[in-house]
Amino acid sequence: MPTLDFRGKQFIYSHHLTVPFRTLEVDAAKSFKSPPLDEHVRGTGPRATGDTGGNHLSLDEHVRGTGPRATDDTGGNPPSLDEDVRGTGPRATDGPGGNHLSLDEHVRGTGPRATDGPVGNHPSLDENLIIHGDNLHALKALLPKYAGKIKCVYIDPPYNTGNEGWVYNDNVNSPMMQGWLSKNSPIDVEDMERHDKWLCMMWPRLHLLRELLAEDGVIFISIDDNEVHLLRAIMDEIFDAQRIFPDGNFVGQFVWAAGRKNNARLFSNSHDYILCYLKNHEFLNQSGTTWRVRKQGLDDIYKKHAALQRKHGQDFATIEGELAAWFKGLPDGHSAKRHSDYCYVDGRGPYSSSNTSAPGGNGDRYPVIHPTTDKPCAIPAGGWRYTRQEMEALIADNRVHFGTDETSVPRRKLYLKETEYEVPYSVFYKDGQGATKRLRRLLGQPFPFPKDEEVLKPLFEAVTGPDDIILDSFAGSGTTAHAVLALNREDGGNRKFILVECEDYADTITAERVRRVMNGVDSARDATLRQGLGGSFTYCTLGGTIDEEGMLTGETLPTYENLASYIAYVATGSSVAMGRAQPTGRDAMGRAQPTDCKPERHRDWESSPTGQEDYFFGETETLRFYLIYEPDLAFLESDAAALDGNRAARIAEQCKASGKKAYVWGAHKFMSQKELTPMGITFCQLPYNIYPIMDG
Numbered sequence: 001m002p003t004l005d006f007r008g009k010q011f012i013y014s015h016h017l018t019v020p021f022r023t024l025e026v027d028a029a030k031s032f033k034s035p036p037l038d039e040h041v042r043g044t045g046p047r048a049t050g051d052t053g054g055n056h057l058s059l060d061e062h063v064r065g066t067g068p069r070a071t072d073d074t075g076g077n078p079p080s081l082d083e084d085v086r087g088t089g090p091r092a093t094d095g096p097g098g099n100h101l102s103l104d105e106h107v108r109g110t111g112p113r114a115t116d117g118p119v120g121n122h123p124s125l126d127e128n129l130i131i132h133g134d135n136l137h138a139l140k141a142l143l144p145k146y147a148g149k150i151k152c153v154y155i156d157p158p159y160n161t162g163n164e165g166w167v168y169n170d171n172v173n174s175p176m177m178q179g180w181l182s183k184n185s186p187i188d189v190e191d192m193e194r195h196d197k198w199l200c201m202m203w204p205r206l207h208l209l210r211e212l213l214a215e216d217g218v219i220f221i222s223i224d225d226n227e228v229h230l231l232r233a234i235m236d237e238i239f240d241a242q243r244i245f246p247d248g249n250f251v252g253q254f255v256w257a258a259g260r261k262n263n264a265r266l267f268s269n270s271h272d273y274i275l276c277y278l279k280n281h282e283f284l285n286q287s288g289t290t291w292r293v294r295k296q297g298l299d300d301i302y303k304k305h306a307a308l309q310r311k312h313g314q315d316f317a318t319i320e321g322e323l324a325a326w327f328k329g330l331p332d333g334h335s336a337k338r339h340s341d342y343c344y345v346d347g348r349g350p351y352s353s354s355n356t357s358a359p360g361g362n363g364d365r366y367p368v369i370h371p372t373t374d375k376p377c378a379i380p381a382g383g384w385r386y387t388r389q390e391m392e393a394l395i396a397d398n399r400v401h402f403g404t405d406e407t408s409v410p411r412r413k414l415y416l417k418e419t420e421y422e423v424p425y426s427v428f429y430k431d432g433q434g435a436t437k438r439l440r441r442l443l444g445q446p447f448p449f450p451k452d453e454e455v456l457k458p459l460f461e462a463v464t465g466p467d468d469i470i471l472d473s474f475a476g477s478g479t480t481a482h483a484v485l486a487l488n489r490e491d492g493g494n495r496k497f498i499l500v501e502c503e504d505y506a507d508t509i510t511a512e513r514v515r516r517v518m519n520g521v522d523s524a525r526d527a528t529l530r531q532g533l534g535g536s537f538t539y540c541t542l543g544g545t546i547d548e549e550g551m552l553t554g555e556t557l558p559t560y561e562n563l564a565s566y567i568a569y570v571a572t573g574s575s576v577a578m579g580r581a582q583p584t585g586r587d588a589m590g591r592a593q594p595t596d597c598k599p600e601r602h603r604d605w606e607s608s609p610t611g612q613e614d615y616f617f618g619e620t621e622t623l624r625f626y627l628i629y630e631p632d633l634a635f636l637e638s639d640a641a642a643l644d645g646n647r648a649a650r651i652a653e654q655c656k657a658s659g660k661k662a663y664v665w666g667a668h669k670f671m672s673q674k675e676l677t678p679m680g681i682t683f684c685q686l687p688y689n690i691y692p693i694m695d696g
Contacts, residue, residue: 004233007196009203016204019140023543023562024125030507031123033536034518123538125561128481129498130514132506133542135473139208141542142471142498144565147575150212150498151468152460153219154480156451160198160227199230205473206238212471216283218251218463221275222451228253228273239277251276254424256455258432270432274459291462292421296454297336301416305350319345333429342416344401353401353411358385368395370406377406424462430455439477442521442529443513447477456483457490466493475499475506478513485517485533497537511539551687554633564617564627567665571693572620614650615666623693624655628666629686636667636686643669643676643683652679663693 125145131138209219219239223231232253239249254274278284304326308319320343327340341352357363363383367376368391384391394400394412401411435452460470460483472480484497501510520532543558546566550556558566569575615628628641635641643666655662662681669676669683676683684690 020545025543030539128537144569375406453483475501548687557631
C-alpha cells in the first residue's frame with residue numbers, strides 16, 4: 001500500500017509508544033451528578049437559566065480563533081497542556097489564590113456548579129469522563145482501563161487553515177526535531193511546513209485512538225479541504241484501509257453542506273467532510289452488521305398530524321390537504337420537508353405510496369376492483385409485482401392506496417411509523433449556524449464554530465449500541481457529550497462518553513455545557529433541554545507518570561487501581577476495570593482481542609484491597625493476577641508486603657481449583673522462584689518486573 005512521507009515522520013513514527021503512562025486524577029469538586037429527572041419535572045432541582053446579566057468575560061478572551069472553520073474545538077487550537085499543542089490566545093486563567101473561573105463568572109446563571117451535584121461521594125473512572133489535559137498523554141492514560149473498549153471515536157482536530165495560530169510541541173526526543181518545531185511558532189499561513197507539523201501532531205494520536213477502539217469500533221473525523229487528502233493518506237496507513245468497505249477499513253466520506261457563502265470571490269466553498277474508518281472490517285462482515293439511522297424531522301410530522309387529527313377527527317381528506325400545505329410551507333433545509341411524500345393519511349397515520357409494478361416486467365395481470373367505482377383499475381405496464389393472493393391480503397389489510405377512480409394504478413401504502421429508519425446518506429445539508437445559535441443560548445456567550453449535536457447524534461445512533469462508549473479527544477465545547485446524552489434520552493440507552501480537552505476552559509466551557517445539558521436550562525427552546533437530559537460525569541486531570549524510581553523512593557506511589565490497571569495492560573495488552581480485567585484473546589485472524597476477565601469479588605478500587613490477604617485483582621482464561629501493594633512506603637517495606645509461604649500456599653490452592661497459573665507482583669518475597677514454580681506461581685518484583693506475559 002502506498003504510504004505518505006512527510007518531514008519528521010521518522011521521529012514520530014513510534015512516538016506513541018514512548019509517551020509515558022500517566023495517571024488520571026479525579027477532581028470530585030468539578031465532577032457532577034444531576035438531580036433525578038422527576039425533580040426537574042416538579043421544579044425542585046437546581047436549574048441553569050442561561051441568564052446573561054452581570055459582568056462576564058467574552059469567550060474571545062479565552063479563544064482567539066481568527067479564521068473561520070467548522071470545529072467543535074478551540075477555533076483551531078489542537079490539544080495541549082504542558083508538552084503538546086498550545087493555543088496562543090489568552091485563556092481562562094486561575095483567579096487569585098488559584099481558584100478557577102467558573103462559567104457562572106462568565107454567564108450569570110443559576111446553574112449548579114459541580115459542588116451542587118457531585119457524582120455521589122466517590123466519582124469513578126467508570127463513569128462518563130471529562131479529562132482536562134494534553135490529549136496525547138490523556139489517550140495514553142486511558143489505555144490501561146479502556147484499550148479495546150471504545151466503540152466509537154469522533155474527533156474534530158484543527159483544520160490547519162493557517163489562521164488558527166497553534167503550536168505543535170510534542171516532546172519528541174530528537175534535537176533536530178525540536179529545533180525544527182521551534183521555528184515559525186505559532187504555526188500560521190506563512191509556515192510552508194505547517195502540513196508536515198500537522199501530520200506529526202496527528203500521527204501518534206491516531207495510533208492511540210486505534211488502540212483504544214474495540215475490534216468492531218468506528219472512528220469519525222471532521223476535516224475540510226486543507227488537510228482531507230493528507231488525512232486520508234495517513235488514515236489509510238494507520239488503519240490498514242487499502243480498499244473501500246466491505247473489503248477494507250475505509251467506509252466512506254460524508255459531505256456536510258453547511259450553507260452558502262455569497263461573499264465568496266469565486267464559488268461558495270460551504271462544505272466539510274467527515275471521514276469514517278473501521279478498526280477491523282472482518283468483525284462487521286462476520287456479524288452481518290448494518291447501519292441505520294432514524295429519519296430526521298419525524299417528530300415534527302407526528303406533532304402536526306396529531307394536531308390536525310384533534311382538529312378534524314377522521315376527516316382524512318381535509319387532514320391530507322392541510323398536511324400537504326404544511327409540508328409545502330416548510331423552509332428549504334427543514335428536516336421534515338424531505339418526507340413530504342408522506343402526505344396521505346388514514347387510521348394508521350401518515351403514509352406515502354410505492355410502485356406496484358413488477359420490476360423488469362412480466363408480472364401477473366389480473367383485475368383489481370376499485371372500491372368506489374367497482375370497476376377494474378388500470379394495470380401497471382409491467383404487471384403486478386404481487387401475486388393475486390398477496391394483493392388480496394394487502395387490500396384486506398387496507399394497505400393499498402387507490403386513486404379517485406379506476407383510471408389510476410393502485411399503489412402500496414408505506415406508513416411513516418413502519419419506515420422510520422434508513423441507511424445514512426453520505427451527503428447531507430445542515431445549517432452551519434444552527435449549532436452556534438443554540439450553544440449561545442445555552443451558555444449565554446458565543447463559542448467559535450462548535451460542531452452540531454444534531455449531526456453527531458445520528459452518527460452515534462447508527463454505529464453504537466445502548467451500552468457503548470464514545471470518545472472525543474478534541475472536545476472543545478462538549479458537543480459529543482451533548483449528542484450522547486440526547487441519544488440516550490431518545491432511545492433509553494446507557495452510552496458513556498469520554499471527553500478530552502486541553503484548554504483551561506475544559507471546566508468553564510466544556511464541562512459546564514455538559515452540566516447544563518444534564519441539569520436543564522430554563523432559557524432553552526427545546527422542552528427536553530429545559531427539563532434536562534440527566535446523567536453524571538467524573539472530571540479528571542492528568543497526574544504523574546508511573547515512575548519506577550519514584551516508586552522505589554516512595555515519592556510517587558500510584559493508587560492500587562492505577563497500578564493494577566497498568567500492570568494488567570502491560571502484561572496482557574488489554575485493559576482492567578473495577579476488578580474486571582480484559583485479557584488478550586485471539587480472533588479468527590490471529591489478532592489480539594479483549595475477552596472478559598472474572599473478578600473474585602467487587603471492591604473499592606480507590607483504596608487498597610484491605611481485608612483481602614492475597615490481593616487478587618483479576619484473571620484471564622489461563623492466568624490469575626495478584627498485586628501485593630498499598631500506596632504506602634511503610635507498608636511496602638514491611639513483611640506484610642511480602643509473598644510468604646502462607647500466602648503462596650493459598651494462592652496455589654486457588655490456582656489448583658481454577659486450573660490456572662498465577663502471576664504475583666510485589667515488593668519482595670520470602671521464597672525462591674524455584675519453590676514457587678512447582679506451585680504454579682511466578683513472582684514479579686515491583687517496580688521493575690512489569691512486562692508482557694507470553695504464556696497467557
